[in-house]
Amino acid sequence: MEPDTPRLSLAVWKFASCDGCQLSLLDLEDELLGLADRLEVAYFLEASRARAEGPYDVSLVEGSITTPHDAERIREVRRCSRRLVTIGACATAGGIQALRNFADVEDFTSVVYASPDYIATLRTSTPISAHVPVDFELHGCPINKHQLLEVISAHLNRRRPRIRAHSVCIECKRRGNTCVMVAHGTPCLGPVTHAGCGALCPSYDRGCYGCYGPKETPNTASLDPWTGLESPDLVRIYRTFNALAPEFRAASEGHERE
Numbered sequence: 608m609e610p611d612t613p614r615l616s617l618a619v620w621k622f623a624s625c626d627g628c629q630l631s632l633l634d635l636e637d638e639l640l641g642l643a644d645r646l647e648v649a650y651f652l653e654a655s656r657a658r659a660e661g662p663y664d665v666s667l668v669e670g671s672i673t674t675p676h677d678a679e680r681i682r683e684v685r686r687c688s689r690r691l692v693t694i695g696a697c698a699t700a701g702g703i704q705a706l707r708n709f710a711d712v713e714d715f716t717s718v719v720y721a722s723p724d725y726i727a728t729l730r731t732s733t734p735i736s737a738h739v740p741v742d743f744e745l746h747g748c749p750i751n752k753h754q755l756l757e758v759i760s761a762h763l764n765r766r767r768p769r770i771r772a773h774s775v776c777i778e779c780k781r782r783g784n785t786c787v788m789v790a791h792g793t794p795c796l797g798p799v800t801h802a803g804c805g806a807l808c809p810s811y812d813r814g815c816y817g818c819y820g821p822k823e824t825p826n827t828a829s830l831d832p833w834t835g836l837e838s839p840d841l842v843r844i845y846r847t848f849n850a851l852a853p854e855f856r857a858a859s860e861g862h863e864r865e
């Protein structure tokens with residue numbers, strides 16, 4: 608790097624989420640220290656109260672939009688960010704909180720809160736891309752820290768992140784795993800789920816439940832008979848962390864109509 612090259616400024620923002628994806632960034636402590644001469648962490652409230660003024664070169668956004676205030680704030684974040692990257696299932700697909708989109712949110716607030724009148728919430732939880740343009744989406748619940756490092760490194764080097772969009776199945780084959788569905792009849796969403804976890808669950812003889820969301824061109828109709836599940840359970844397996852991802856949503860709604 609040239610001695611006078613300015614450092615890339617990074618901001619991290621939280622919306623409706625559990626903070627797990629921000630923890631993946633904190634888990635990169637050693638790697639980020641190694642990039643200290645090229646990267647300035649300018650705004651990251653989970654890590655530091657110090658905050659530098661924007662605009663920021665790259666913003667990482669965790670969480671979904673669930674309140675009117677969120678909907679205003681994400682537009683401000685977009686205005687002060689040259690590049691905006693969404694991290695995790697909440698930010699890319701509405702998260703587990705998007706289950707409200709398939710029901711009436713007042714059915715939930717009325718039983719969860721003693722005084723539901725105080726709750727200012729939207730009827731839906733939606734991904735960031737439903738509100739502002741997004742430059743890159745990183746999947747997972749939580750995201751994989753090595754993939755996150757690749758995204759940051761790609762921005763430092765002005766190139767597209769090399770994140771493969773193939774399925775968890777490919778990762779299983781690379782690890783030499785026996786297929787849990789073929790060998791044991793365990794329902795598994797690996798064939799339609801985006802890679803990134805290293806086939807974590809099948810490596811422990813569990814089926815994948817799709818926490819990385821849909822892979823590119825997932826064929827859910829072809830997979831479903833292999834799972835051995837009936838319609839109510841098929842609705843349920845597609846309605847978890849990525850229920851609002853278009854391909855999983857279409858699959859669950861299709862089974863709901865059966």
Ligand code: SF4
Pocket residue numbers: 624625626627628629669670694695696697698702703747748749750
């Ligand atoms: S995607 Fe998962 S780990 Fe990340 S913030 Fe949302 S719920 Fe938490």
Ligand code: SF4
Pocket residue numbers: 775800801804805806807808809814815816817818819820
């Ligand atoms: S195998 Fe599936 S459910 Fe398990 S961590 Fe990977 S993507 Fe998530």
